[in-house]
Amino acid sequence: MKRNVLIIGAGGVAQVVAHKCAQNNDLLGDLHIASRTVSKCHDILASVEEKGAMKQEGVFEAHALDALDIPATVALIRKVDAQIVINVGSAFLNMSVMSACIEAGVAYIDTAIHEEPDKICENPPWYANYEWKRREECAAAGVTAILGAGFDPGxxxxxxxxxxxxxxxxxxxxxxxxxxxxxxxxxxxxxxxxxxxxxxxxxxxxxxxxxxxxxxxxxxxxxxxxxxxxxxxxxxxxxxxxxxxxxxxxxxxxxxxxxxxxxxxxxxxxxxxxxxxxxxxxxxxxxxxxxxxxxxxxxxxxxxxxxxxxxxxxxxxxxxxxxxxxxxxxxxxxxxxxxxxxxxxxxxSQGISFTAGVPAVAAAILVASGEWDTGDMRNIEQLPPKPFLGVLDRIGLPTxxxxxxxxxxxxxxx
Amino acid sequence: MKRNVLIIGAGGVAQVVAHKCAQNNDLLGDLHIASRTVSKCHDILASVEEKGAMKQEGVFEAHALDALDIPATVALIRKVDAQIVINVGSAFLNMSVMSACIEAGVAYIDTAIHEEPDKICENPPWYANYEWKRREECAAAGVTAILGAGFDPGxxxxxxxxxxxxxxxxxxxxxxxxxxxxxxxxxxxxxxxxxxxxxxxxxxxxxxxxxxxxxxxxxxxxxxxxxxxxxxxxxxxxxxxxxxxxxxxxxxxxxxxxxxxxxxxxxxxxxxxxxxxxxxxxxxxxxxxxxxxxxxxxxxxxxxxxxxxxxxxxxxxxxxxxxxxxxxxxxxxxxxxxxxxxxxxxxxSQGISFTAGVPAVAAAILVASGEWDTGDMRNIEQLPPKPFLGVLDRIGLPTxxxxxxxxxxxxxxx
Incomplete structure (x- = not known):
């Protein structure tokens, strides 16, 4: 059982993730959202409030964060006591956010592969370029890292x-x-x-x-x-x-x-x-x-x-x-x-952000419940699909x- | 009988005009070419020399000139003793080159209407926006001004x-x-x-x-x-x-x-x-x-x-x-x-520059011979077409x- 979610990013997908986390805050606990531009986080919180998205009363706070700064990210994770990080910021952030999660010993979820700013769209083998090189590290730390938990991949x-x-x-x-x-x-x-x-x-x-x-x-x-x-x-x-x-x-x-x-x-x-x-x-x-x-x-x-x-x-x-x-x-x-x-x-948000953001929240719900909290790095096809598709059916993406x-x-x- | 031609401009059309003037320098006299970037004039002269375009031995010189500077243009016309100016520079130059020709009392030929840099592609009546306002001025000065002597117009x-x-x-x-x-x-x-x-x-x-x-x-x-x-x-x-x-x-x-x-x-x-x-x-x-x-x-x-x-x-x-x-x-x-x-x-030059440049030289030949030296402003359809089409037939554009x-x-x- 893990609790309290930190969302990193404040774009269209983060907006969806924020709303869906709010709708399921009975399962997820305290909610936090962080971005370099904190005003975008505040806009998202205003939208969550306007729609009355919070299922039950609870915490949802905005934070300014440069997620390339690993110590700052670790500090924020610890300060807000998040046990699950949903990384829906820029694809350039994956490796630094993953490092922060490993150091803080909390679960990591993202929706797309890592990219380096100067090498966008690298050649295959994609996951093996960055993510899979850190499998041992995650396993040694007992950190659940769920890769590509959007719609496609996901x-x-x-x-x-x-x-x-x-x-x-x-x-x-x-x-x-x-x-x-x-x-x-x-x-x-x-x-x-x-x-x-x-x-x-x-x-x-x-x-x-x-x-x-x-x-x-x-x-x-x-x-x-x-x-x-x-x-x-x-x-x-x-x-x-x-x-x-x-x-x-x-x-x-x-x-x-x-x-x-x-x-x-x-x-x-x-x-x-x-x-x-x-x-x-x-x-x-x-x-x-x-x-x-x-x-x-x-x-x-x-x-x-x-x-x-x-x-x-x-x-x-x-x-x-x-x-x-x-x-x-x-x-x-x-x-x-x-x-x-x-x-x-x-x-x-429009449908493309919706289909990308909702699955990340379904993954977070399964990490929170323990069903997907494996303590190692996984792609989605390495996890039992039925609990995931079941949650998705309930929260807006039926199969x-x-x-x-x-x-x-x-x-x-x- | 007018003699000595000053070509203004050093682009693709000017290249054609230079070659065709050279091929007819027995009829046109001394030749001069002027542009803001004198190196482009030198390139054209080198090409004329390379092709052996000069029909007979004669003058063909390059000059640096900002043709928006009317006194400078008048001075150059007088210095080289040009009696015919072929303006194939930017369309922004027409009015200033025409002013210089009127002041110097020499013939003016261009291939397209005047444009102001900030009002490109003005609405009709096109010639009446600038050129035709100066008809009286040309007639009073006895200056032959032939407008639009390219292919189309021309x-x-x-x-x-x-x-x-x-x-x-x-x-x-x-x-x-x-x-x-x-x-x-x-x-x-x-x-x-x-x-x-x-x-x-x-x-x-x-x-x-x-x-x-x-x-x-x-x-x-x-x-x-x-x-x-x-x-x-x-x-x-x-x-x-x-x-x-x-x-x-x-x-x-x-x-x-x-x-x-x-x-x-x-x-x-x-x-x-x-x-x-x-x-x-x-x-x-x-x-x-x-x-x-x-x-x-x-x-x-x-x-x-x-x-x-x-x-x-x-x-x-x-x-x-x-x-x-x-x-x-x-x-x-x-x-x-x-x-x-x-x-x-x-x-x-390619064919588009060729068809635009050759007619301007045909017009210059007819001004030189006196057949088109009317002492006033004319569009091509106000001049006898047969001498023009006859020269064009001879110099590369048969009808x-x-x-x-x-x-x-x-x-x-x-």
Missing amino acids: VVNAYAKLAVDEYFDDVQELDIVDINAGSHGKWFSTNFDPEINFREFTGVVYSWQDSEWKVNQMFEIGKEYDLPVVGKQKAYMSGHDEIHSISQNLKIPNVRFWMGFGERYITVFTVLKNLGLLSEQPVTTAEGLEVVPLKVVKAVLPDPASLAPDYTGKTCIGDFVKGTKDGKEREIFLYNVADHEEAYAEVG YIRDEDGERRLTDWS | VVNAYAKLAVDEYFDDVQELDIVDINAGSHGKWFSTNFDPEINFREFTGVVYSWQDSEWKVNQMFEIGKEYDLPVVGKQKAYMSGHDEIHSISQNLKIPNVRFWMGFGERYITVFTVLKNLGLLSEQPVTTAEGLEVVPLKVVKAVLPDPASLAPDYTGKTCIGDFVKGTKDGKEREIFLYNVADHEEAYAEVG YIRDEDGERRLTDWS
Whole structure:
């Protein structure tokens, strides 16, 4: 039984995490949120208060923190007596926050792999570049570290584990599909920081096929999926953290990730990339001003945080799993559908932040209850999926299946 | 009889003008070229020498000049004893160079309307905004001022006048079509300064229809033309200087201008415009740097001057003229086809600079001979077209016609 949560970060995902922690503060205890810009924490607390999100009376306090400063982070953890840290700050913070948790002997949860500011989107093996190098350290300290507890990575890893456990004797193919069929009403916008968003796709694409890494170009391989609720959607093979951990931990020979992109996104991306406007290398204007093109692109695009109030439509994210069961070939689709407007009404964020933030809180609830408090480092597929999917069903991200018997919500998580 | 030419400017068009003046220095006398950056003049002179362009031994000298400085320009005109000034510098210079010519009492020739740096692409009536206000001044001083002596405006105006004089009793419609079917081999590039190029198309489109101005959006009205040599080409209604002067001087009730654009250009333009990257208004990056997006776009695009060596393919520019002759309706197409590679081989510039620069030299030859030395301000359609088209036929821009009898080169200019 662990209690008291420190949330690190104050962006769109942190907003969701704060609301969901508040809604479950009977299970989680005191709540704290920390960011370099404390005013953003105060905004989030105001939103929590406005929605009356706290399930019971309790503590929810804001703190200023530079989470790259390990001693300062340890001091804050100790001061507020947090036993669980949910790191939803910048991806650059993972290693320092993990160090602080190990030193303070508290549980660590994040939603994406570590990145170094100057080496964004490193090549595989992703988790092995930073996180997995610290497995021994976590185990020696008895520290629970749950990696990638968002939706993808996160829930899709649990779907994969569930499929392996319950629906197949042998899984041959896993295709993770992430479709945002919502509309923000702008001519163009990225759904999160354009600098991070575009950089995800400027490199090559890695997939795990026939038990080895395969390299393609971005937007080289596209496929139309016909999905529940959102219908026919074009998705493109992309690289993603969980391809690495799932292929290693579940020994599935083919693991691919497919991201949905509209024609508009591809056109804009292609033009900006080919013109050199996505470059992080400075150029010099005729007037002699040195400037990084990508930062100018970011400056002219809408602030993603401004999109939430007008976002409509739904997301559909899930796992197509192919293999054999009782000697017969089968394919199933495990998935969730989230609604942008409902998410905004409930927690003040659009659906993409909602699907990323809620699972981190589900993981925290399972660490608090002890069910996932393993005292070592785990990816989601290394943990029992049913308690996780059960909590998610209760707190806003139900699981559905499409198989030989059609589409239905899964409700038995015992 | 006027002698000695001062060329102002040292860009791609000036390069063509220099070569063509050199090839005709028996008719033009001493040659001089002046620019703020004198090294660019020296480069042009080196190219003239390399090609052995001078028809006979003679003077060709480079000078440093800020042509916004009227007394300095007058002094240079007097020092070199130039009687003809060809202004192919920036469009911002027209009024000051014209002032210098009036003060010095020498002939003035340009290829495009005047623009003020802060009011690029002003609304109609274009020539009446600046040039035509100085008609009396030119006439009083007996100064020949030939406006818009490029290809379009310029040669297309002469085609219109020729059609009115020789091929019709009554012209109802003039559609000027400008197609560059060449290829520069880059994923994307503008053919001249991107800052000027994009600004031409960010505003609305003016055309003269039923004897009044009509306004459309850019890329709103497209039309496929099936043209000699270059074949089927999509062109879009655009605004252009000569719509104004031709509609006024020749009293043609419908004058439209059509510019050819490939899909690639339209896609890039649309993305950049809609994202706000063509804006001249500064934006501030997250890091606090103030920067004008259009200047960054310019910085990442290829330097148009670098395109010439690899440019292949042809241009086709001409006038579709519709009206009646001897009581019968007819339509003819008067046009020229220029070749990028041939232009580069001859004068070191691609075809677009070639078609713009050669006509200015033809005009200078006619001023030198006295045929066009009218002692007042004229647009090209106010001058006899046959001597002009005759010189052009001889110096590299032959005129063709497509009519009821098919396509053929026109050769009788007497």
